[in-house]
Amino acid sequence: MWRPALAGPPAVVLLSGGLDSYTAAAVAKRDGFSLSALSINYGQRHVRELEASRDVAAALGVDRHLELALDLSQIGGSSLTSLAIDVPKDSTFAKATADKHPGVIPNTYVPARNTIFLSMALGWAEVLGAADIVIGVNALDYSGYPDCRPEFIQAFERLARLATRAGVEGRPLTVHTPLISLSKAGIIRLGLSLGLDYGLTHSCYDPPPSGRPCGHCDSCQLRAAGFAEAGATDPLIGSAG
Numbered sequence: 001m002w003r004p005a006l007a008g009p010p011a012v013v014l015l016s017g018g019l020d021s022y023t024a025a026a027v028a029k030r031d032g033f034s035l036s037a038l039s040i041n042y043g044q045r046h047v048r049e050l051e052a053s054r055d056v057a058a059a060l061g062v063d064r065h066l067e068l069a070l071d072l073s074q075i076g077g078s079s080l081t082s083l084a085i086d087v088p089k090d091s092t093f094a095k096a097t098a099d100k101h102p103g104v105i106p107n108t109y110v111p112a113r114n115t116i117f118l119s120m121a122l123g124w125a126e127v128l129g130a131a132d133i134v135i136g137v138n139a140l141d142y143s144g145y146p147d148c149r150p151e152f153i154q155a156f157e158r159l160a161r162l163a164t165r166a167g168v169e170g171r172p173l174t175v176h177t178p179l180i181s182l183s184k185a186g187i188i189r190l191g192l193s194l195g196l197d198y199g200l201t202h203s204c205y206d207p208p209p210s211g212r213p214c215g216h217c218d219s220c221q222l223r224a225a226g227f228a229e230a231g232a233t234d235p236l237i238g239s240a241g
Contacts, residue, residue, distance in 0.1 A: 017052030020136035043073030052202035114147035184226030199235030
């Protein structure tokens with residue numbers, strides 16, 4: 001659950017350059033946190049999102065923006081980190097399959113990604129003296145990824161209490177997930193109410209060389225459906241829905 005904070009405390013926000021992380025960071029800024037943004041170059045085929053993260057960080061006016069390289073393509077196992085695995089296109093898999101077959105996870109899942117990213121954010125938070133991490137995970141309009149669920153976030157908070165000096169000394173970490181119970185349309189409405197420019201973001205899993213969204217992957221489809229339901233125009237494509 002999101003808990004508003006007094007003005008000024010530092011927080012580390014995981015910033016991918018996507019719509020969700022941008023909105024989550026904006027909510028944290030609205031609620032008074034001083035933001036340090038962390039973006040990860042993990043060997044993703046949609047590395048264009050790192051460019052978007054720089055634009056988003058600048059728009060948010062974060063205190064600092066750290067980009068770390070961690071090449072998960074060496075491990076593979078995901079269409080996002082291996083060019084040998086095709087990204088699913090033109091499917092209703094993302095939402096419908098997650099609802100009907102919760103044990104089936106698409107190949108866009110990157111093994112242990114959020115566990116790894118939160119661990120990196122946790123390490124930086126300790127150095128900065130921050131007791132708060134912000135992540136834009138969502139448990140409704142997502143592709144069935146197990147590391148987007150509230151149970152995972154709660155478990156990571158328990159791990160952080162056990163695994164860090166701050167936790168042992170009685171300064172527990174809180175992982176804020178302001179979007180976790182919102183639909184994609186709800187996230188978009190929230191962001192627009194905060195004045196966010198979603199033209200700065202990147203969501204596509206498999207963009208062509210131009211960097212434009214493919215319009216066919218699960219992420220593009222979820223984004224399009226969200227804008228349509230919100231009755232808003234996606235500035236990346238220039239038309240509603």
